[in-house]
Amino acid sequence: MNIAVIGTGYVGLVTGTCFAETGNKVVCVDIDKGKVTKLSSGQITIYEPGLEKIFLRNIKEDRLKFTTQLETAVKDAEIIFLALPTPPGEDGSADLKYILGVADDLGKILKDYKVIVNKSTVPVGTADKVSAAIAQNYSGEYDVVSNPEFLREGVAVDDFMKPDRVVVGTKSDRAMKLMTYLYAPFVRQGNPVIFMDERSSELTKYAANSFLATKISFMNEIAQLCERLGADVDMVRKGVGSDERIGKRFLFPGIGYGGSCFPKDVQALNMSANEVNYSFEILKAVEKVNANQKLHLVEKIKKYYNGDLNGKQMALWGLAFKPNTDDIREAPALSIINALTLLGVSITAYDPEAMTNVKEQIGEKIKYAENQYDALKDADALIIATEWSEFRTPDFERIEKAIKHKIIFDGRNLFDVNKITELGYHYESIGRSNLK
Numbered sequence: 001m002n003i004a005v006i007g008t009g010y011v012g013l014v015t016g017t018c019f020a021e022t023g024n025k026v027v028c029v030d031i032d033k034g035k036v037t038k039l040s041s042g043q044i045t046i047y048e049p050g051l052e053k054i055f056l057r058n059i060k061e062d063r064l065k066f067t068t069q070l071e072t073a074v075k076d077a078e079i080i081f082l083a084l085p086t087p088p089g090e091d092g093s094a095d096l097k098y099i100l101g102v103a104d105d106l107g108k109i110l111k112d113y114k115v116i117v118n119k120s121t122v123p124v125g126t127a128d129k130v131s132a133a134i135a136q137n138y139s140g141e142y143d144v145v146s147n148p149e150f151l152r153e154g155v156a157v158d159d160f161m162k163p164d165r166v167v168v169g170t171k172s173d174r175a176m177k178l179m180t181y182l183y184a185p186f187v188r189q190g191n192p193v194i195f196m197d198e199r200s201s202e203l204t205k206y207a208a209n210s211f212l213a214t215k216i217s218f219m220n221e222i223a224q225l226c227e228r229l230g231a232d233v234d235m236v237r238k239g240v241g242s243d244e245r246i247g248k249r250f251l252f253p254g255i256g257y258g259g260s261c262f263p264k265d266v267q268a269l270n271m272s273a274n275e276v277n278y279s280f281e282i283l284k285a286v287e288k289v290n291a292n293q294k295l296h297l298v299e300k301i302k303k304y305y306n307g308d309l310n311g312k313q314m315a316l317w318g319l320a321f322k323p324n325t326d327d328i329r330e331a332p333a334l335s336i337i338n339a340l341t342l343l344g345v346s347i348t349a350y351d352p353e354a355m356t357n358v359k360e361q362i363g364e365k366i367k368y369a370e371n372q373y374d375a376l377k378d379a380d381a382l383i384i385a386t387e388w389s390e391f392r393t394p395d396f397e398r399i400e401k402a403i404k405h406k407i408i409f410d411g412r413n414l415f416d417v418n419k420i421t422e423l424g425y426h427y428e429s430i431g432r433s434n435l436k
């Protein structure tokens with residue numbers, strides 16, 4: 001099939017590349033000229049494990065192309081995917097200006113039947129709005145379909161190639177047939193393509209992300225209780241996670257959820273509820289708990305130093321909002337940097353993939369190290385904000401040689417409390433601080 005993908009960020013680039021991988025001819029379009037130039041010359045613009053190899057293969061096979069021209073991209077496409085940003089507007093609701101702007105442009109370009117598929121995360125009713133925007137300038141046939149994306153950054157290629165499920169919201173038989181054909185190679189193992197109406201499909205994505213964010217915030221509150229009651233959150237996690245109704249995943253406490261999705265999606269669902277005069281009490285609490293949790297480690301650090309942090313030098317391991325990505329949107333590490341630098345702390349950070357993005361955002365507010373051990377030079381303490389694999393079993397002799405004081409504030413519970421205490425460290429983690 002001929003496919004167009006509009007927007008080549010984390011979702012668009014993975015979507016375009018994976019559809020090309022199953023034999024489709026894909027043209028990706030973006031307004032960012034620099035990005036398109038790089039992608040066209042075979043330079044990948046995001047860090048996503050496994051993506052580069054199939055990206056290069058499909059460019060070589062002439063199945064994957066990039067352009068800044070919307071008209072060129074959609075001319076021959078049977079299906080047009082929108083993978084555009086839906087950032088929070090001033091009031092927290094999803095800002096649809098990118099989506100509706102492109103819908104308006106499409107109305108002026110379309111000449112024959114196309115399926116326009118919304119892959120962005122959008123509030124209920126957006127398919128109708130996209131349809132109306134197209135109809136202002138185009139009176140021919142088309143269908144607007146909702147097809148929310150559930151991929152996780154860091155394992156996006158696997159998630160896209162073998163999705164747990166594909167959700168498609170449409171009432172059109174014609175669009176349903178095309179979507180079934182397109183997704184068939186991805187669900188050969190029998191995972192479902194679930195067809196539903198557009199509004200239910202749009203809500204499904206928000207419900208899924210909000211539920212996962214709730215799970216994280218719930219466990220973070222249990223961790224807070226553990227710290228006050230002398231219990232070990234790792235044990236509690238294992239105990240509750242073994243119940244199949246609860247499940248083992250997404251129960252790890254930490255320093256709050258971040259990333260480009262959970263924070264904005266929880267906020268947007270809250271706003272959607274408000275708009276229909278429904279107060280979504282659980283989600284309000286989830287947001288509040290997360291905001292507190294993002295600064296929980298800072299509170300611990302302040303307490304340890306009796307509030308006097310001025311002039312301290314700290315090493316920070318991890319900047320990305322989670323491992324295996326270079327995405328720093330809403331990363332807890334950035335909240336920590338902000339809070340600590342305001343208190344007079346100098347920070348030297350290391351992250352395997354995210355340092356370029358952080359430099360672009362905050363420049364020389366902090367220093368950047370070549371590797372995790374260089375970051376420790378003369379540091380009063382080490383702070384861990386992202387659970388990259390290489391931080392899990394570090395060379396403690398090298399740490400000891402570089403660091404000034406053996407103090408670790410671990411926001412990701414990477415180390416065994418007893419072992420690290422035996423090594424002579426003052427160690428604080430999440431939900432386990434009273435352990436001996």
Ligand SMILES: NC(=O)c1ccc[n+]([C@@H]2O[C@H](COP(=O)([O-])OP(=O)(O)OC[C@H]3O[C@@H](n4cnc5c(N)ncnc54)[C@H](O)[C@@H]3O)[C@@H](O)[C@H]2O)c1
Binds near residue numbers: 009011086102
């Ligand atoms: N990142 C994720 O893990 C993820 C997962 C599932 C769903 N989503 C949703 O998918 C959507 C896209 O997310 P993302 O992370 O890929 O965003 P992103 O910011 O990484 O990418 C968006 C891209 O769209 C481009 N763009 C903006 N306006 C354009 C226009 N008029 N024409 C062409 N291109 C344009 C931007 O230049 C950018 O490259 C959002 O709604 C997000 O909530 C994201």
